[in-house]
Amino acid sequence: MVNPTKHVGQPMKRVEDPRLIKGIATYVDDLRLPGMLHAAFLRSPHAHARIRRIETGAAKAMPGVVGVFTGADVNDQCGVVPCAAAIPDLKAPKHTVLAGERAYFAGHPVAVVVAQNAYVARDAADAIDVDYEPLPVVTDPERAIAGGSPLTHPELGTNVAYVHSVSSGDIDEAFRGADRVVRQRMVHQRLTPMPIEPRGCVASYHPGDQTLTLWSSTQVPHLVRTLLPGMISVPENKLRVVAPEVGGGFGAKLNVYAEEALCAHLAMRLGAPVKWIESRRENAAATIHGRDQIGEYEVAVTRDGRVLGIKARSVADLGSYLQLLTPAIPTLTGLVLTGCYKIPAITMEIVGVYTNKMATDAYRGAGRPEATYLIERLMNLIADDLKLDPIEIRLKNFPQPDEFPFHTATDLQYDSGNYQAALKEAQRLADWPALVRQRDDARAAGRLFGIGVSTYVEICGMGPSKAMPAGGWEWGCVRIEISGKVTVITGVSPHGQGEETSFAQIVADRLGVPIGDVVVLHGDTNIAHYGRDTYGSRGLVVGGPAIVMCIDKIIAKASALAAHLLSVSVDDVEFRDGRFVEKKKPDNSVDWARLAGEAYIAKNLPPAFEPGLEASSFYEPENFTYPFGTHIVAVEVDRETGDVKIVKYVAVDDCGVQINPLLVEGQVQGGIAHSIGQALFERTVYDENGQLLTGEFMDYPLARAHDIPDYVMGSTVTPSPGNPLGAKGVGEAGTIGATPAIANAVMDALGPLGIRHLELPLTPERIWRAIGQHAGVAAG
């Protein structure tokens, strides 16, 4: 037998890291092609304006400028930016690659300059004179659907893109039978994903082969290859998309953007490679944003804290147009709004709204952080109203471990779970009784000290094809090379998740080869012909089983060859620690090097044996996976300044079987860092004229090293029964579990002052004002 745990389960350092740390990795901006030209975009400074005239003469006349293109030059030759979300009765604007008659958000590309270098391109973009007629702007989604609002797209006649309803169980009965109804309005602020590497691409056309290669800083090279042929006139089989090293995505690069199509189009049109590298400011203004939901929530509960039903109505700000999954993201919120609780009835209405802002789309967690924040805040509000312990009320509503697979009111089938165990483990790690004493002592001394708990379940391993817009399977290929070395090719496209390491761990154990002999390739559609890429915590969970299937096929094939070489029947051969062994005579064996040599030299093969040792597979998941966990946070609030200090942070995450605990910990830590930002200070701000005021790191606060507390990390392991690895995925857990835990802790700290709820982010000023108001003293 193989030893499946020699590498799997070990906290191995990432094989990716040395090249990243040494600065010798190749990102898009590192690419230099002969004759390469540089593109720069001119973007609308207006949030909404009619474009009366674009004067490009001065720009075109500048030395080094190869071309200047406006919407009139390209929009009839490039298809519109695609949206893959299928929502009934969706009203959608036709979003062309460059603005046509109108620009409808600040940052909307209006013209593109191509020049011999990036400096001239930028200078020439400045020399373009656009005559704008400003039009009325709407930035507030609630105002956008009230009467008399300016319209983001007059041709649609409304700012409402869609109304989506989720409904299950007898909601009226739930509210009739309730002892109490808890209500709260909650706002999920807009956030900017801000990967450290902005977007960028290089497009190169080979006129002889008529092939186009697009290198792009993307999470989804295969989706780009699927969708780009609909925008430019290159067939899929003449198109190669490469995601080289990608410096973070967080969902922002789970998209097909206008700039990618335009650079491809211009490379063909101009007969030269075209490079475009996004600036930070462009990234803030014209790469998708996340969250931005406002809602009213009502929960029907019994006196003893059982939740009978939830009524929710939320307004989701989609921004000014639809990117790949824009309208689908808020609907995910409805899907997991019941959280990790047995809630028999739910109704949620989501209104997707257009405003003159950048499009929202998938940002780390995508819909689930919203839902988790809502339900976890609501659970605390219920506990407050009923004067019950927040832990007790959670335990009261959890499904029992033996109730899994657990069917939710929203028609999800939670694969496996033991929510009680994760909660208990978190309490143990937090030293709960001591933490409570610490709070009691602090309060007795007049300090504002709070403890917050969040329990969560989320949807990972996206996903079953029937539930995904364009297939949710994954593809993989494993090849034993003639030398016995192993090449693994995956259709997922890691950009920080570490699958070069975790897949090598799986393969080394299952094939019994040294891990150093395994190379994992990805991110190039000419190498990984098919794939559905990386998002929704799917890389390991869906990509991994495809690799396992390949390994099983190869071992089966190799067994036949081994039997032939060992002159025994297949039934007498056993695969053990990287060798195929005659069961009764263990010293009669062959290793991979010998097998591979024979398989490729092909002079001594069994009858009907295909040469080579390679297998590829498509893995189709039957269900999503549902990781879960508990986060416990203790904070102290500075009564005078409103500053929040995280005193203790405990995270217990159950992502099923862990292939590499170090990678798990890294993912959770990064996610919590995102959440600290969301909970305490991050927000994307547009002014009432639609100007983006958080367009640089000068004004958009990401969590920095000194904002991060010491984490106490733990885990429980409840394998997923749905895949051969038992893994559930962990890319988004931190962002989902942490925000409500921090918010609950801050609100617990402020509770003694009579403060019931504050919106995110819980900035010092917001807290200071609330303290002032509740102290009966006018703030300021």
Place this chain on the structure above:
Amino acid sequence: MIPATFSYARPTTIDEAIALLTKHGSGAKVLAGGHSLLPAMKLRLAQPEVLIDIGRIAGLNTIAERDGRVVIGTMATHAEIESSALVARACPLLGQVAARIGDAQVRNRGTIGGSLVHADPGADFPAAILALDAELRLASPRGSRSVKAAAFFEAMMQTVVQPDELLFEITVPKTATSAAYVKSEQKASGFAICGVAAIVDAQAKTVAVGVTGVASKPYRATAVEAALRGRALTPDAVAAAAALAANGVEPLGDIHASPEYRAHLAAVNTKRAILKAVAQG
């Protein structure tokens, strides 16, 4: 993030730098650490025709003792000031302030002179040099002159430095250890929403309080100083006096902090800075 065209000069003496400034006038900008100027140029908010890099003028980053004062060269980086043994001994307030600026990368490149001349309303050093009654020494074709810190800042991002002048050193009196800097930072940029530097002279029974980040230019909280002159610095007395910290100033407001919150922080941080300084004495 590509600046407009500019030409670049790298003088090796102060005289050479002054000659270049004189020649190019207001079209020139002096490049020190570049941590504010270069981002502004990349955004094309600043488009100087000539950049005069003073980074190769020998001796401009010297930190030394002279005539009973601590002399700090304009090109001394925040990190150099933070780690200077002389500063720690003879004027610890400056080291404390330097340590609260930005992050390690910023402190390794940013300079005291660049920060003072740029006069960002949220810069940290101005609070300290005001409280310390520093003198700023400027060179120009007319020779050199000294300007008191209190007269140096004119308005937001505006100082008395003329287009043909170069700030070449800052001198501060040797001060005791009874000094403290308390800062509330703007989360994104790390600049001060309110930074208060306080120096307590227990014998003379005086306090000096410099405030940055609150108004369009840094200021001395003279009302606080007057209220505490000759008084015992009890917590109650300090708190009562600190409430006057934003008296007579028009606080700034932006997406990071409203005018009311800045004014409130001025009082809180002033109280904390004075009490911390007292505790350190």
Place this chain on the structure above:
Amino acid sequence: MHLHLIYQLPAPRERVFAAMTDPAVLQRCIPGCEQMIKDGEDSYEAHLQVGFAGLKGKYRGRARVEDRRPPESYTLTVDGKGAPGFVRATSRMCLGEKGEGTEVICDADVQIGGVIAAVGSRLLDAAARKMADDFFRALSRELTPMSAAQ
């Protein structure tokens, strides 16, 4: 952003009104104004080098005088744009008699866009006030009897 500014000028209303709508005077008094060309009835094209501290940019724009009620009031609209963004301002200028001189009250709504809105907003208020202060200081010099002798 809204600005409410009050200035005292040492000349009677008629003269102040005339000066404030005279392109030659405006070119001399608007800080950084390199060119001011009258290109229509009450309409001017301007080229400005607007600088605030080290942050300096070239802007071109159009200024219009509307709702002209000499010598009491008029509305000035300014529409300027440059590489860092745009500035649009509408200002109601009211001229009142104050002793020998004139008091000008300007109520301006200023809108900015582009990079200057994203990173320059905290400076805008101060920059606008400074520009207005500089303008009225220059105008005041222009209107004092001494300057006539120069």
